[in-house]
Amino acid sequence: MGKMTPRELVAATLRFGRPARVPRELWTLPWAEENHGAALAGIRARYPDDIVRPPAVLRRPLKTSGDEYKPGVYIDEWGCRFENRQSGIIGEVKEPLLGDWKDWRSVRVPVERLTLDTARVDAFCRATDRFVLARPTVRPFEQLQFIRRPDNLYLDLADPPDELHRLLERIHGFFKEEMELWATTAVDGLFFADDWGSQNALLIAPALWRRLFRPLYEDYIAIARRRNKFIFMHSDGHIEAILSDLVEMGLDAVNAQLFCMDIEGLGRRLAGRLTFWGELDRQHLLPYGTPDDIRAAVRRVGRAVWRDGGAIAQCEFGIGARPENVAAVFEAWDEFVPGR
Amino acid sequence: MLKELQEALLAGKKTEVEILVDKALAAGLPAARILNEGLIVGMERLGVMFKNNEVFIPEVLVAARAMNAGLAKLEPLLVEAKVQPRGTVVIGTVKGDLHDIGKNLVAMMLRGNGYKIVDMGIDVSPEKFVEAARTSNASVVACSALLTTTMVQMKAIVEAVRAAGLKIPVVIGGAPVTRDYADQIKAQGYASDAASAVEEVGRLLAA
Numbered sequence: 034m035g036k037m038t039p040r041e042l043v044a045a046t047l048r049f050g051r052p053a054r055v056p057r058e059l060w061t062l063p064w065a066e067e068n069h070g071a072a073l074a075g076i077r078a079r080y081p082d083d084i085v086r087p088p089a090v091l092r093r094p095l096k097t098s099g100d101e102y103k104p105g106v107y108i109d110e111w112g113c114r115f116e117n118r119q120s121g122i123i124g125e126v127k128e129p130l131l132g133d134w135k136d137w138r139s140v141r142v143p144v145e146r147l148t149l150d151t152a153r154v155d156a157f158c159r160a161t162d163r164f165v166l167a168r169p170t171v172r173p174f175e176q177l178q179f180i181r182r183p184d185n186l187y188l189d190l191a192d193p194p195d196e197l198h199r200l201l202e203r204i205h206g207f208f209k210e211e212m213e214l215w216a217t218t219a220v221d222g223l224f225f226a227d228d229w230g231s232q233n234a235l236l237i238a239p240a241l242w243r244r245l246f247r248p249l250y251e252d253y254i255a256i257a258r259r260r261n262k263f264i265f266m267h268s269d270g271h272i273e274a275i276l277s278d279l280v281e282m283g284l285d286a287v288n289a290q291l292f293c294m295d296i297e298g299l300g301r302r303l304a305g306r307l308t309f310w311g312e313l314d315r316q317h318l319l320p321y322g323t324p325d326d327i328r329a330a331v332r333r334v335g336r337a338v339w340r341d342g343g344a345i346a347q348c349e350f351g352i353g354a355r356p357e358n359v360a361a362v363f364e365a366w367d368e369f370v371p372g373r
Numbered sequence: 374m375l376k377e378l379q380e381a382l383l384a385g386k387k388t389e390v391e392i393l394v395d396k397a398l399a400a401g402l403p404a405a406r407i408l409n410e411g412l413i414v415g416m417e418r419l420g421v422m423f424k425n426n427e428v429f430i431p432e433v434l435v436a437a438r439a440m441n442a443g444l445a446k447l448e449p450l451l452v453e454a455k456v457q458p459r460g461t462v463v464i465g466t467v468k469g470d471l472h473d474i475g476k477n478l479v480a481m482m483l484r485g486n487g488y489k490i491v492d493m494g495i496d497v498s499p500e501k502f503v504e505a506a507r508t509s510n511a512s513v514v515a516c517s518a519l520l521t522t523t524m525v526q527m528k529a530i531v532e533a534v535r536a537a538g539l540k541i542p543v544v545i546g547g548a549p550v551t552r553d554y555a556d557q558i559k560a561q562g563y564a565s566d567a568a569s570a571v572e573e574v575g576r577l578l579a580a
Binding site for chain 1: 385426428429430431432434435438469470471472473474475477496520521522523548549551565566
């Protein structure tokens with residue numbers, strides 16, 4: 034068998050088809066570039082990504098203002114206002130866009146996102162041998178939080194008003210359109226995100242999640258399946274309660290905080306059915322561990338979840354992470370030998 | 374009647390809590406008893422349910438809202454009867470950090486368990502924690518951080534509290550924080566969630 038291209042490597046991983054090595058993707062926050070630019074460049078040179086993102090050029094510009102990663106105020110394309118005091122990460126919504134549910138119709142969806150230059154995306158896909166993962170902005174729970182502010186939304190979710198359902202329907206309708214648009218391009222995979230876990234548990238009751246939000250993800254996954262695209266999800270926190278649901282619906286890969294969950298338990302339940310797209314503990318190991326700790330962590334994850342595929346070497350070089358630890362993640366995955 | 378009050382609180386029924394507090398007062402129950410055996414026991418039960426993943430953040434917030442409504446009716450009477458809170462907790466998110474939902478949950482649970490809360494909000498400097506602790510005669514300082522870069526402020530808070538001569542414990546929490554980190558910076562307490570925070574504060578004040 035000839036050498037696999039990065040695209041083939043990722044696809045083989047997702048299909049549990051015994052790829053030649055574990056594929057890689059490094060996520061970074063601007064903080065990493067600002068504080069460890071040279072080290073970051075070195076890591077990228079030694080461990081180039083197998084997964085890349087296409088350009089998202091829009092024919093009509095988004096209506097935003099400010100810089101989402103700089104101190105100050107940033108207004109996103111929905112009109113949500115973020116306050117930030119730290120450079121290199123996104124801020125927090127303090128004043129909700131929607132203070133009163135009676136005004137729900139005033140929330141505009143960023144239709145500019147539907148003016149994506151798909152020809153440019155296709156050209157990008159043709160010009161690379163890497164796995165191209167689309168980046169629609171699909172995140173219904175998060176967007177609702179930004180619109181209402183998290184504490185208001187949690188109170189709403191205790192007894193959801195009709196207006197919440199109607200707004201969620203509008204948001205979901207828009208996200209489906211955006212997902213469909215990306216699905217028509219030559220990308221290899223589609224992606225959606227929502228952070229569902231606290232450190233120890235789901236943020237809302239699993240029954241509520243299944244009633245209000247599971248159907249949305251089911252639709253996004255179905256869009257991907259209809260167009261023969263792989264489908265990836267990101268969700269922070271302890272999300273064990275919903276992982277089986279996501280696998281049942283046909284999710285291919287999840288980026289989740291494995292180290293706040295029972296890694297071995299996840300492996301027993303889901304290895305061979307779901308690809309674990311990282312992550313390597315960014316809360317504790319990456320900032321405070323040693324390269325040896327990192328190597329041990331990678332071996333642990335590999336033992337738990339690798340089944341002739343099913344893992345992607347991924348971590349986030351974010352606030353506080355040590356460059357030598359980030360490098361150790363990819364070094365360790367390159368050395369990973371199943372069963373050892 | 375107090376059991377009914379607990380159930381109404383757990384169900385987040387704000388109006389019913391207010392009505393039941395009024396009924397209990399009209400029946401001659403002292404405000405302190407309604408507080409301790411009604412609201413506080415209700416919140417203690419809520420804390421256990423939260424730890425056991427029987428309720429989640431929405432249920433905790435509506436229960437806390439109901440609790441606050443009941444407490445608002447009792448507070449003037451508690452002050453008149455000179456009923457003392459279990460302790461005073463100065464709480465805030467550390468300097469440079471704007472995240473507050475975790476901190477707010479902890480504050481609600483502590484208030485519901487009979488503590489007076491001085492909520493400093495977000496982006497609070499060590500100096501402001503110390504000033505608030507001094508002026509409110511606090512029993513505990515509690516600080517929260519969500520970022521690995523801002524949690525370093527917790528060490529400064531511990532040192533500032535000690536340098537100010539305040540012999541009160543500092544409890545820390547937040548996603549990147551661990552018990553090891555608390556030990557490392559000589560914080561006296563650590564809690565991984567809101568329910569544990571109530572236990573930890575109780576433990577520290579009993580010591």
